[in-house]
Amino acid sequence: MANLLTGLRLLLALPVAWALADPELMSAILLLLLLTLAIASDYFDGIVARATGTASARGQLFDHATDFFFVTSGLAGAALCGLIHPLLPVLIVVAFSQYVLDSYFLFRQKQLRMSFLGRWNGIFYFVPLVLIGVSRLQLMTEFATTAAIMLSLLSYLLIATTLISIVDRAIAPFRRQQADRL
Numbered sequence: 001m002a003n004l005l006t007g008l009r010l011l012l013a014l015p016v017a018w019a020l021a022d023p024e025l026m027s028a029i030l031l032l033l034l035l036t037l038a039i040a041s042d043y044f045d046g047i048v049a050r051a052t053g054t055a056s057a058r059g060q061l062f063d064h065a066t067d068f069f070f071v072t073s074g075l076a077g078a079a080l081c082g083l084i085h086p087l088l089p090v091l092i093v094v095a096f097s098q099y100v101l102d103s104y105f106l107f108r109q110k111q112l113r114m115s116f117l118g119r120w121n122g123i124f125y126f127v128p129l130v131l132i133g134v135s136r137l138q139l140m141t142e143f144a145t146t147a148a149i150m151l152s153l154l155s156y157l158l159i160a161t162t163l164i165s166i167v168d169r170a171i172a173p174f175r176r177q178q179a180d181r182l
Helices: 002-019 027-052 057-079 087-106 117-126 124-137 138-181
Strands: none
Touching: 002 027, 002 057, 002 124, 027 057, 027 087, 027 124, 057 087, 057 117, 057 124, 087 117, 117 124, 117 138, 124 138
16 A cells, blocks of 8 residues: 555656646646645655555665655756756755665665655755745736745755755765774
């Protein structure tokens, strides 16, 4: 059941990304509905997996890879539309690749090794997508300029925190070596 919820989010990724890239593709209400379904599936898949005793390292990887694909494709669509800085989705690819590679190969763990900042970045990557959907509502036309400014600032903030997360992960092995020497 948990993997079905994650699979739903995976199926929603491309339609949402396309709708973010092309505002005429679907109504703002439908876009927000799809975003809400995706966020709800992300929230509940882990709860369901733990409650049913089906939580596993593979399920966690499927969940995190789906989150990565969903937000990265959505933010790439937003970048194509000129709504966010195009560096953000590129940095998310770098950060996620580093997350997977250092978890499995550098630290030789059998599951993903999360970081505090990476976890919060992963959550906040959804915010620009929702902000875009809300700003497209007809009753929010007066809010459009404010939303564009907020979106730009948020994109730069997420670029900064993603860079910090990448650097933090890059120096983590050195901190570990230093701690082992003491």
